[in-house]
Amino acid sequence: MDLNFYRRLSIAPMLDYTDRHCRYLLRLLTKNTLLYTEMIPANALVHADPEPFLKHSLEEYPLAIQLGGGDPETLALASKKAENAGYQEINLNCGCPSDRVQNGSFGACLMKDSEKVARCIEAMQKAVQVPVTVKCRIGIDHDDSFEFFLNFIKTVHEAGCNTFIIHARKAWLKGLSPKENRDIPPLNYERVLELKKLMPNLNISINGGIKTLEHAKELLTQLDGVMIGRAAYENPWMLKEADSLIYNTQDPIWKNRKELLTAYLPYVEQELSQGCPLTIITRHLSSLFNGIPGSRKYRQMLSEQAPKAKDGVELLQKAMAFVEEIG
Ligand SMILES: Cc1cc2nc3c(=O)[nH]c(=O)nc-3n(C[C@H](O)[C@H](O)[C@H](O)COP(=O)(O)O)c2cc1C
Structure with missing residues (x-):
């Protein structure tokens, strides 16, 4: 299965939103769009009963799981369980700014330690055959230069990751709630486009503020993928022509x-x-x-x-x- 074809459009991992019931509904609207789970803590897969976290239907494919964690060994074990359960991609969350995630030293704060992310990616890739990808921001707190962002991507790429999904806004760890940090500070698509120009061999998806398939299609002229979050959750019907517009295949036949x-x-x-x-x-x-x-x-x-x-x-x-x- 060429996941990069499906990756042209993806639905963002969203805690409390993109559970299996939501994904099943979205799949009725588009056969091709890559779907992501909510972020699942790697710890939970390794130390608790993984079944409730991994449960899904075959109809949801193509399907990626997003893991939260910062310990290479735990992430490797969790990745293996996810692969065995049928997930077709393992994504590492390097973009969530919530306090809970910071206390566990994962999510966006991982961007401050690119070497650690590299070790995580290496361990995960050794454990599985399916692609291991990263979802990150364009910077974090005062580390918001293009140089910082590029250095993060290069270090993680050298560890073997070729696919990045980038929420084009920096993470702000103190003083903003995760909800506020989804709208502030402003988006900076230029950073993502610049990265793609400098590293054209990487598969780059852009995320943040994309509300229509037309906008997604426009961005696809310069990038490999577009990830849509809230717009698709709030109005799933917007996806009804995704298969024809984005993939050149036939749309499902729902009249209304x-x-x-x-x-x-x-x-x-x-x-x-x-x-x-x-x-x-x-x-x-x-x-x-x-x-x-x-x-x-x-x-x-x-x-x-x-x-x-x-x-x-x-x-x-x-x-x-x-x-x-x-x-
Ligand atoms: C309710 C909610 C939950 C989210 N949970 C996650 C998550 O579990 N993992 C993650 O990487 N991002 C999470 N995000 C961020 C989204 O994946 C996405 O990056 C963000 O909403 C920006 O995209 P959008 O403007 O298209 O919504 C969440 C967003 C929302 C609205």
Whole structure:
């Protein structure tokens, strides 16, 4: 499988968002886009029961797992478990600025120690056959020169990593919440484009603030991949023409969002029968009809009735009936 083909468009790892139920829905909209898990702590895979963290459906492929960690040995063991479970890429998080992650000395603070990241990558690559990739920022705190960024990438590349996904904004570890640090400081796409010019053999995906497939397509004229986060979560329907626009293949045939949701219902039924709480699934569905008459009533019904619903599929059908979708 040529993952670089699928990597032209990817959906960002997002904690609490890109779980397997969300990914299954996104996959109904695009067969090719590379999907990422939420960040999974390597420690949890090695020291706890890994099954709940690794569980996924074959339908979600192409699928990458993102690991959080900073210890080469633990990351290597976690990577092996992920590969054995079927994940097709192992990504190391070098971009998350949260306190919890900083306390564990991983995420964005790894950018301050490129040698350590290099050791992690080496150990992970030795453990698995699938590609090992890095998601990082363009800098961190006051280390925000192009030279710093380039040195980080070069050191990690020398350890064997050829694929980088770059959130084009620096990480700020003190004084901003992770949420604020997704919008401040401003994006700097130039840094990423400059890197690609200097190191054309690397596979570079850009991330941050990309809201439309048209914008993604434009960036693909200069880069190898585009990663979209919030825009795709908040409005999954935006992906409906991803296969034709980005990959030149045929789009799925959903006439409208109701048809999409109807196609998702057998999955919901199956998950509910295996004991999954309905709300774990419906939280990903509440924004699906935003902007369409009736969507407020749809959302309201889901939020009020999903926690106590006896028949989850019936509730979704009833809620969907409020939506007056044309076409
Ligand atoms: C709710 C949420 C959770 C996130 N969790 C992760 C994560 O687990 N790992 C990671 O590398 N980035 C995480 N991010 C950052 C995104 O992957 C992405 O880099 C960021 O949102 C910028 O892209 P966007 O402007 O397209 O949303 C998260 C973002 C959001 C909104």
